[in-house]
Amino acid sequence: xxxxxxxxxxxxxxxxxxxxxxxxxxxxxxxxxxxxxxxxxxxxxxxxxxxxxxxxxxxxxxxxxxxxxxxxxxxxxxxxxxxxxxxxxxxxxxxxxxxxxxxxxxxxxxxxxxxxxxxxxxxxxxxxxxxxxxxxxxxxxxxxxxxxxxxxxxxxxxxxxxxxxxxxxxxxxxxxxxxxxxxxxxxxxxxxxxxxxxxxxxxxxxxxxxxxxxxxxxxxxxxxxxxxxxxxxxxxxxxxxxxxxxxxxxxxxxxxxxxxxxxxxxxxxxxxxxxxxxxxxxxxxxxxxxxxxxxxxxxxxxxxxxxxxxxxxxxxxxxxxxxxxxxxxxxxxxxxxxxxxxxxxxxxxxxxxxxxxxxxxxxxxxxxxxxxxxxxxxxxxxxxxxxxxxxxxxxxxxxxxxxxxxxxxxxxxxxxxxxxxxxxxxxxxxxxxxxxxxxxxxxxxxxxx
Numbered sequence: 001x002x003x004x005x006x007x008x009x010x011x012x013x014x015x016x017x018x019x020x021x022x023x024x025x026x027x028x029x030x031x032x033x034x035x036x037x038x039x040x041x042x043x044x045x046x047x048x049x050x051x052x053x054x055x056x057x058x059x060x061x062x063x064x065x066x067x068x069x070x071x072x073x074x075x076x077x078x079x080x081x082x083x084x085x086x087x088x089x090x091x092x093x094x095x096x097x098x099x100x101x102x103x104x105x106x107x108x109x110x111x112x113x114x115x116x117x118x119x120x121x122x123x124x125x126x127x128x129x130x131x132x133x134x135x136x137x138x139x140x141x142x143x144x145x146x147x148x149x150x151x152x153x154x155x156x157x158x159x160x161x162x163x164x165x166x167x168x169x170x171x172x173x174x175x176x177x178x179x180x181x182x183x184x185x186x187x188x189x190x191x192x193x194x195x196x197x198x199x200x201x202x203x204x205x206x207x208x209x210x211x212x213x214x215x216x217x218x219x220x221x222x223x224x225x226x227x228x229x230x231x232x233x234x235x236x237x238x239x240x241x242x243x244x245x246x247x248x249x250x251x252x253x254x255x256x257x258x259x260x261x262x263x264x265x266x267x268x269x270x271x272x273x274x275x276x277x278x279x280x281x282x283x284x285x286x287x288x289x290x291x292x293x294x295x296x297x298x299x300x301x302x303x304x305x306x307x308x309x310x311x312x313x314x315x316x317x318x319x320x321x322x323x324x325x326x327x328x329x330x331x332x333x334x335x336x337x338x339x340x341x342x343x344x345x346x347x348x349x350x351x352x353x354x355x356x357x358x359x360x361x362x363x364x365x366x367x368x369x370x371x372x373x374x375x376x377x378x379x380x381x382x383x384x385x386x387x388x389x390x391x392x393x394x395x396x397x398x399x400x401x402x403x404x405x406x407x408x409x410x411x412x413x414x415x416x417x418x419x420x421x422x423x424x425x426x427x428x429x430x431x432x433x434x435x436x437x438x439x440x441x442x443x444x445x446x447x448x449x
Contacts, residue, residue, distance in 0.1 A: 006029040008060070012369045012383075013292075014045075014081060023306075029047045029073045029075050031049050033052055034052070054377065077102070103315040105290045117136050117160050120133075121136075130285045131201050134199045134200070141182070148199060149174075153172055159188030159196070160188070169181075207434075208228070208275065208276075209228055210226060211223050212226075221260045222322065223259050226247055227241065227243075227244070227293075231439045246278070251281070271311050302333050303328075305327075331392045333389065351412055355409055359405075359407035361400075363390040363400050366408070
């Protein structure tokens with residue numbers, strides 16, 4: 001059993017890991033920037049270490065600072081949470097070199113899945129269905145035109161090292177392609193230092209479906225069904241649910257089995273998520289995230305499992321504590337992301353919390369690091385909380401979400417809470433009839449944004 005785990009993160013996810021450690025009898029170490037000295041994760045951990053000034057590059061993203069904190073405190077393992085260094089193969093390799101366990105997959109698997117082209121090639125070799133597109137990077141506009149003509153318009157140009165919607169441009173015709181290609185390359189270069197791009201078929205009205213997988217690193221793996229993350233704005237998820245209202249039991253078993261088999265063959269260790277676009281009954285691989293997802297609580301809710309606890313156990317060398325036959329979907333769960341942003345422009349809104357009250361009651365969970373008097377710093381992601389509800393079925397989960405939103409109080413700043421009140425008045429939300437383009441079109445109609 002690990003003696004002490006350092007959490008290389010902040011906010012609600014750091015608290016999430018600290019709570020799992022406490023239940024397992026493992027001491028926890030929080031790291032923080034000077035801006036987070038009074039943060040809740042620092043207060044809740046058994047120990048804390050300041051690792052630098054507010055900018056992430058000089059604190060939470062500083063590999064030497066995190067490793068120094070491990071050495072100072074004697075931490076024998078690191079949980080990365082999500083974001084920051086969670087998918088940084090160089091960081092994982094550095095931990096391995098220092099004899100510190102990374103609670104997650106190997107640096108090799110992170111490298112494979114961190115490059116979009118290599119990930120797609122690997123997925124294809126493992127039997128995972130992929131979107132028609134280039135086999136690798138596309139060198140120039142001429143090659144892009146030839147490939148797009150073979151695939152058929154519309155196409156999307158994507159950065160090889162991309163993420164978060166950056167370095168992605170749609171071309172609906174040959175006339176659009178040159179601008180899309182050059183713009184995507186320029187954005188990729190600026191955002192990732194790598195201007196290589198690839199091309200895929202652009203699906204018209206897909207859903208975003210992701211499969212939660214878990215491997216033990218010894219050739220055994222399971223899937224924990226799917227999450228539907230189709231409600232997005234600028235490729236950022238807003239509202240997630242499990243299971244998907246669009247996926248039937250047979251489809252769930254089929255795609256879940258494909259994914260579990262793939263990660264077993266890969267020898268993958270820990271939690272991972274294989275993301276797909278889903279249209280007309282077909283799944284098309286987008287990417288694999290080699291970490292815990294922001295939206296993991298909805299999976300925990302419908303299966304009654306603790307994914308963080310399982311991550312820690314597998315990293316310690318224990319076998320999975322459940323089999324595929326043990327994993328039976330129970331009810332429906334929804335998560336909404338509460339951001340410190342002003343709707344409808346979604347501009348960041350850091351500031352002091354004058355009053356905070358978390359909702360409660362049956363089937364309600366609030367993951368947040370907020371407290372009365374807390375000042376949200378302007379340096380980090382605007383996510384300040386995740387409201388998760390669970391019900392016997394989707395209508396009950398939606399009813400609980402409405403009730404919980406009415407109970408939730410976050411005063412002193414603007415948040416995205418009004419967005420979810422408005423969404424719950426929409427018939428398409430209740431029917432589950434939406435694609436990844438639905439939210440942006442709705443926002444444009446409602447607010448002109």
